[in-house]
Amino acid sequence: MREILGERRKNRRKNGTRAGRLRALREAALEYARHWRWPVLPGAEASPEGRCACGRAGCPVPGAHPLDPGLLAATTDERMIRWWWTSRPHAPIVLATGGQAPCALAVPAAAGRAALAELDRRGVRTGPVIAAPGRWLLLVRPYELPQLGDLLGAMEHVPGSLRFHGPGGYLPLPPSGFAAEDAAGWVRRPRPAPRGGGAELPCAADLLAVLVDEALRDPGGLPGR
Numbered sequence: 001m002r003e004i005l006g007e008r009r010k011n012r013r014k015n016g017t018r019a020g021r022l023r024a025l026r027e028a029a030l031e032y033a034r035h036w037r038w039p040v041l042p043g044a045e046a047s048p049e050g051r052c053a054c055g056r057a058g059c060p061v062p063g064a065h066p067l068d069p070g071l072l073a074a075t076t077d078e079r080m081i082r083w084w085w086t087s088r089p090h091a092p093i094v095l096a097t098g099g100q101a102p103c104a105l106a107v108p109a110a111a112g113r114a115a116l117a118e119l120d121r122r123g124v125r126t127g128p129v130i131a132a133p134g135r136w137l138l139l140v141r142p143y144e145l146p147q148l149g150d151l152l153g154a155m156e157h158v159p160g161s162l163r164f165h166g167p168g169g170y171l172p173l174p175p176s177g178f179a180a181e182d183a184a185g186w187v188r189r190p191r192p193a194p195r196g197g198g199a200e201l202p203c204a205a206d207l208l209a210v211l212v213d214e215a216l217r218d219p220g221g222l223p224g225r
Helices: 002-036 078-087 109-122 145-155 204-217
Strands: 040-044 094-096 103-108 129-132 137-140 164-166 169-173 185-188
Touching: 002 040, 002 094, 002 145, 002 169, 040 078, 103 109, 103 169, 103 204, 109 129, 109 137, 109 185, 129 169, 137 204, 145 204, 164 169, 164 185
Parallel strands: none
Antiparallel strands: 040 094, 094 169, 103 137, 103 164, 129 137, 129 185
Protein backbone atom coordinates (compact mmCIF):
# COMPACT_ATOMS: atom_id res chain seq x y z
CA MET A 1 0.00 0.00 0.00
CA ARG A 2 2.82 2.42 0.90
CA GLU A 3 4.47 1.75 -2.49
CA ILE A 4 1.18 2.38 -4.33
CA LEU A 5 0.60 5.67 -2.52
CA GLY A 6 4.16 6.73 -3.22
CA GLU A 7 3.73 5.98 -6.93
CA ARG A 8 0.47 7.94 -7.02
CA ARG A 9 2.14 10.96 -5.42
CA LYS A 10 5.00 10.69 -7.91
CA ASN A 11 2.54 10.59 -10.84
CA ARG A 12 0.62 13.58 -9.46
CA ARG A 13 3.84 15.58 -9.22
CA LYS A 14 4.83 14.54 -12.75
CA ASN A 15 1.40 15.36 -14.19
CA GLY A 16 1.30 18.65 -12.30
CA THR A 17 4.70 19.64 -13.69
CA ARG A 18 3.63 18.66 -17.21
CA ALA A 19 0.35 20.56 -16.95
CA GLY A 20 2.21 23.57 -15.60
CA ARG A 21 4.65 23.50 -18.52
CA LEU A 22 1.81 23.35 -21.04
CA ARG A 23 0.03 26.26 -19.34
CA ALA A 24 3.33 28.14 -19.38
CA LEU A 25 3.53 27.86 -23.18
CA ARG A 26 0.05 29.26 -23.67
CA GLU A 27 0.47 32.02 -21.10
CA ALA A 28 3.87 32.98 -22.52
CA ALA A 29 2.44 33.22 -26.05
CA LEU A 30 -0.36 35.44 -24.75
CA GLU A 31 2.10 37.60 -22.81
CA TYR A 32 4.30 38.17 -25.86
CA ALA A 33 1.29 39.33 -27.84
CA ARG A 34 -0.41 41.31 -25.08
CA HIS A 35 2.51 43.03 -23.41
CA TRP A 36 5.14 43.34 -26.15
CA ARG A 37 2.90 43.24 -29.27
CA TRP A 38 5.02 40.47 -30.83
CA PRO A 39 3.22 38.43 -33.52
CA VAL A 40 3.44 34.72 -32.72
CA LEU A 41 2.18 31.40 -34.04
CA PRO A 42 2.56 27.73 -33.05
CA GLY A 43 5.54 25.92 -34.54
CA ALA A 44 6.10 22.35 -35.61
CA GLU A 45 6.42 19.98 -32.68
CA ALA A 46 9.33 17.59 -32.18
CA SER A 47 9.28 14.15 -30.59
CA PRO A 48 11.65 13.34 -27.70
CA GLU A 49 13.78 11.47 -30.24
CA GLY A 50 14.18 14.62 -32.35
CA ARG A 51 11.74 13.79 -35.17
CA CYS A 52 10.00 16.93 -36.40
CA ALA A 53 6.29 17.03 -37.16
CA CYS A 54 7.13 18.40 -40.62
CA GLY A 55 8.27 14.88 -41.60
CA ARG A 56 11.41 16.18 -43.27
CA ALA A 57 14.31 13.78 -42.85
CA GLY A 58 17.14 15.53 -41.03
CA CYS A 59 15.10 18.68 -40.34
CA PRO A 60 17.75 21.22 -39.23
CA VAL A 61 15.50 22.93 -36.67
CA PRO A 62 13.02 20.32 -35.32
CA GLY A 63 10.40 22.01 -33.22
CA ALA A 64 11.61 25.50 -34.07
CA HIS A 65 9.91 26.48 -37.31
CA PRO A 66 6.38 27.18 -38.62
CA LEU A 67 4.37 24.40 -40.22
CA ASP A 68 0.61 24.74 -40.02
CA PRO A 69 -0.39 27.52 -40.01
CA GLY A 70 2.31 29.19 -42.10
CA LEU A 71 4.39 32.16 -41.04
CA LEU A 72 1.96 34.71 -42.50
CA ALA A 73 -0.62 33.65 -39.89
CA ALA A 74 1.46 35.14 -37.03
CA THR A 75 -0.73 37.42 -34.95
CA THR A 76 -1.16 39.33 -31.71
CA ASP A 77 -4.86 38.41 -31.54
CA GLU A 78 -5.34 36.84 -28.12
CA ARG A 79 -8.41 34.82 -29.08
CA MET A 80 -6.51 33.16 -31.94
CA ILE A 81 -3.49 32.49 -29.73
CA ARG A 82 -5.63 31.01 -26.99
CA TRP A 83 -7.36 28.73 -29.49
CA TRP A 84 -4.05 27.61 -31.05
CA TRP A 85 -2.47 26.62 -27.74
CA THR A 86 -5.65 25.03 -26.44
CA SER A 87 -5.72 22.86 -29.56
CA ARG A 88 -1.96 22.27 -29.61
CA PRO A 89 -0.67 22.73 -26.04
CA HIS A 90 2.77 21.25 -26.83
CA ALA A 91 3.48 23.59 -29.75
CA PRO A 92 6.60 25.75 -29.54
CA ILE A 93 6.13 29.51 -29.75
CA VAL A 94 7.44 31.03 -32.98
CA LEU A 95 8.01 34.78 -33.39
CA ALA A 96 7.64 36.23 -36.89
CA THR A 97 10.60 38.62 -37.14
CA GLY A 98 10.75 41.93 -38.99
CA GLY A 99 8.16 44.55 -39.78
CA GLN A 100 7.15 45.97 -36.41
CA ALA A 101 8.53 42.93 -34.54
CA PRO A 102 12.12 42.43 -33.35
CA CYS A 103 14.79 40.97 -35.61
CA ALA A 104 17.73 38.98 -34.25
CA LEU A 105 21.41 38.16 -34.70
CA ALA A 106 22.38 34.59 -33.78
CA VAL A 107 25.78 33.02 -33.07
CA PRO A 108 27.02 29.77 -31.49
CA ALA A 109 26.45 29.68 -27.74
CA ALA A 110 30.12 30.10 -26.78
CA ALA A 111 30.51 33.10 -29.10
CA GLY A 112 27.28 34.60 -27.76
CA ARG A 113 28.45 34.24 -24.17
CA ALA A 114 31.79 35.90 -24.98
CA ALA A 115 30.14 38.65 -27.02
CA LEU A 116 27.72 39.50 -24.21
CA ALA A 117 30.60 39.79 -21.73
CA GLU A 118 32.52 42.04 -24.15
CA LEU A 119 29.49 44.25 -24.84
CA ASP A 120 28.96 44.64 -21.09
CA ARG A 121 32.63 45.53 -20.65
CA ARG A 122 32.27 48.26 -23.28
CA GLY A 123 29.07 49.56 -21.73
CA VAL A 124 26.95 48.69 -24.77
CA ARG A 125 23.37 48.11 -23.69
CA THR A 126 21.85 44.91 -25.06
CA GLY A 127 18.25 43.86 -25.33
CA PRO A 128 16.61 40.45 -24.86
CA VAL A 129 18.86 37.43 -25.38
CA ILE A 130 17.59 33.88 -25.97
CA ALA A 131 19.55 30.69 -25.40
CA ALA A 132 18.38 28.01 -27.84
CA PRO A 133 20.09 24.62 -28.26
CA GLY A 134 23.63 25.43 -29.37
CA ARG A 135 22.98 29.08 -30.22
CA TRP A 136 22.31 32.45 -28.63
CA LEU A 137 19.97 34.92 -30.29
CA LEU A 138 20.27 38.65 -29.56
CA LEU A 139 17.07 40.52 -30.35
CA VAL A 140 17.47 43.90 -32.07
CA ARG A 141 15.33 46.62 -33.60
CA PRO A 142 13.66 45.75 -36.88
CA TYR A 143 16.02 46.19 -39.81
CA GLU A 144 15.64 46.01 -43.57
CA LEU A 145 17.79 43.69 -45.66
CA PRO A 146 19.52 46.50 -47.64
CA GLN A 147 20.50 48.11 -44.33
CA LEU A 148 21.95 44.81 -43.11
CA GLY A 149 23.76 44.36 -46.42
CA ASP A 150 25.46 47.74 -46.03
CA LEU A 151 26.67 46.81 -42.55
CA LEU A 152 28.05 43.46 -43.68
CA GLY A 153 29.59 44.93 -46.82
CA ALA A 154 31.79 47.18 -44.70
CA MET A 155 33.33 44.18 -42.91
CA GLU A 156 36.43 42.35 -44.05
CA HIS A 157 35.15 38.92 -42.98
CA VAL A 158 31.70 37.59 -42.14
CA PRO A 159 31.64 34.38 -40.06
CA GLY A 160 29.73 31.52 -41.57
CA SER A 161 28.17 30.76 -38.18
CA LEU A 162 26.47 34.17 -37.92
CA ARG A 163 22.75 33.94 -38.66
CA PHE A 164 20.19 36.66 -39.29
CA HIS A 165 16.51 36.59 -38.39
CA GLY A 166 15.11 39.53 -40.31
CA PRO A 167 12.04 40.41 -42.39
CA GLY A 168 10.18 37.25 -43.33
CA GLY A 169 12.11 35.20 -40.78
CA TYR A 170 11.27 33.55 -37.48
CA LEU A 171 12.77 32.33 -34.24
CA PRO A 172 11.64 30.26 -31.22
CA LEU A 173 10.61 32.02 -28.03
CA PRO A 174 10.94 30.61 -24.49
CA PRO A 175 9.79 28.30 -23.02
CA SER A 176 9.50 26.40 -26.32
CA GLY A 177 10.76 22.84 -26.12
CA PHE A 178 12.55 20.89 -28.82
CA ALA A 179 13.89 17.35 -28.96
CA ALA A 180 14.52 15.50 -25.68
CA GLU A 181 14.97 18.03 -22.84
CA ASP A 182 16.22 20.90 -25.01
CA ALA A 183 14.31 24.15 -24.62
CA ALA A 184 14.73 27.85 -25.31
CA GLY A 185 15.32 30.08 -22.30
CA TRP A 186 15.98 33.72 -21.53
CA VAL A 187 19.55 34.80 -20.86
CA ARG A 188 18.21 38.35 -20.59
CA ARG A 189 14.49 38.93 -20.50
CA PRO A 190 12.70 41.73 -22.38
CA ARG A 191 12.43 44.99 -20.48
CA PRO A 192 10.24 48.00 -21.30
CA ALA A 193 11.70 50.73 -23.49
CA PRO A 194 12.34 53.93 -21.49
CA ARG A 195 9.70 55.85 -23.43
CA GLY A 196 7.24 53.01 -23.75
CA GLY A 197 6.20 51.43 -27.01
CA GLY A 198 7.31 47.86 -26.34
CA ALA A 199 10.54 46.17 -25.41
CA GLU A 200 13.89 47.94 -25.29
CA LEU A 201 15.90 46.84 -28.33
CA PRO A 202 19.38 47.88 -29.51
CA CYS A 203 20.33 48.58 -33.14
CA ALA A 204 21.98 45.71 -34.99
CA ALA A 205 24.85 48.07 -35.85
CA ASP A 206 25.67 48.48 -32.13
CA LEU A 207 26.21 44.72 -31.65
CA LEU A 208 27.34 43.40 -35.00
CA ALA A 209 31.10 44.10 -34.84
CA VAL A 210 31.52 42.36 -31.47
CA LEU A 211 29.38 39.41 -32.55
CA VAL A 212 31.44 39.04 -35.73
CA ASP A 213 34.73 39.16 -33.78
CA GLU A 214 33.61 36.54 -31.26
CA ALA A 215 32.05 34.29 -33.90
CA LEU A 216 35.31 34.36 -35.89
CA ARG A 217 37.18 33.23 -32.77
CA ASP A 218 34.78 30.32 -32.37
CA PRO A 219 35.99 27.06 -34.00
CA GLY A 220 32.86 26.96 -36.16
CA GLY A 221 33.03 30.61 -37.14
CA LEU A 222 34.85 30.36 -40.49
CA PRO A 223 34.42 33.37 -42.81
CA GLY A 224 31.36 33.23 -44.97
CA ARG A 225 33.00 35.18 -47.74
